[in-house]
Amino acid sequence: MPIRLYNSLTRSLQDLEPRTPGVVTMYHCGPTVYSSPHIGNFRSFLFADVLRRFVEDQGYRVQQVMNVTDVGHLTNDDIESGEDKMEAASRKTGLTAWDIARKYEAEFHDCQHKLFVRLPHHMPRATEYIAQMGAIIDDLLQKGVAYQTNGNVYFEVARFPGYGKLSGKVLEELEAGARVAVNEEKKDPRDFALWKVDPKHQMQWDAPFRSGVRGFPGWHIECSAMSMQLLGPQIDVHTGGEDNMFPHHECEIAQTEAHTGKPFVTIWMHARHLLVDGTKMSKSLGNFFTVADILGKGYSGLELRYALVRVQYRQALNFTLKGLDEARAAIGRVQQCRQRLVRVRDGLERAGADDLAAACTAANDAFTAAMQDDLNVSGALAAVFDFVALANKAPVSVTGAKAALAVFARAEDVLACFGPEPKADATSDAPAELLALLEQRKAAKKNKDFAAADRLRDQIAAAGWRIVDAPTGARLERT
């Protein structure tokens, strides 16, 4: 069975059929590094990560690029009133635009790490691809699809008949929107900037195209240049947040296809925006969370990842703190099950005769089928939890425990939201003094001195550990 994905361009599900058999090229619109990454950003990025992981799980080799936008993304897509996001942040903080970009890029990478993202093969910075952008701009100018006014270069939308095919936007609507600022330089309000001139701008380059003026690139051209340079003129999958569909991706298609004369992307995928407490996340509503905010509340990266990944990317996901608590409990259920299997495998608990062969196959198949169906993570998780219930009840054999653990390891490889295989017993990780207390308690219990035993248990609890009294003996676990 192939992987079926929803293509925003055709508005339908279609099979993933890479241009080169066995190799899937994917490009993801990455962060604009002007502020701390928030949980909405990471809903998109984790979607891209799960997509990549599952495609690899299905036996493909993936070539994955996620860019870092460190210049040219304006607060308003208009040369007169728009301000570069780096520059705006610079004005507010006193840091240079370059410092802002590097600071938040580092923070982004840190968040990727904390949320268990499998790093893309390339994470190019826009500022390091100015020459490649210039080559495209030069070609578009030569072809007459772009024009230069006062040094600013615009793409002439009227010269690209396919404009609007992704977003469904038509000229009349855009004009009726009346929110497009009037710009006398443009031939058409839809035309968008490829290169901008602004002497006050901190990030400047000599024009990388013929007869140009020193300036900086427009946002849209960046992705076209990096994508083409690193993955070639035609790629299999391109993702982004739903807001990217227009104008960003529409413009990417126009300039790239006008340049190459070939279809740019086979499958466009867009992640639905995250909601928080049932509504759009915004600073003014007080429901705006950065990744650091959530981790600062005591939730782990794993719990946050689970909460952001558990709903299919095209569904509105309502993020709540309660959802994080649910994630914590759900992860615990899976890990508890895995720990028991580890204990059976390692001979610490009595093994039975069930090798779980049929159950393992069924669980893997159900997981695969759900993921093949446009990354239905909820369905895939249901397959995992069904399997948990089965494994918990089964008198599992050593062979069965190994097989079951492989099922979980596979699910973890794709979703990465449960954590690594638990240790059979964390007791040995506890500080020596706690182990001493545990021994004392054992003795107290043997002497039926329950008052002393309970006091020791409280001491251990106060140190952040709990005693688990299992039939096979007492052990310690972190709380």
Next chain:
RNA sequence: GGUCCCGUAGCCAAGUGGUUAGGCAACGGAUUGCAAAUCCGUCUACCCCAGUUCGAUUCUGGGCGGGACCUCCA
């Protein structure tokens, strides 16, 4: 104003024209010296109206309600 999505048991959330999704919470039981942790069990829903159908939560139409995008945003 234009485009689009959604409305499933206490909460979150899959899916299906006729057979128990799943998670969390709650409750009951097992276990325990008592607990904790854990496990097992119980909890059977599909916004309203009309239509199609032998049969609709699932298809069609209408209504109501919520949300998103069209503007910086993942």
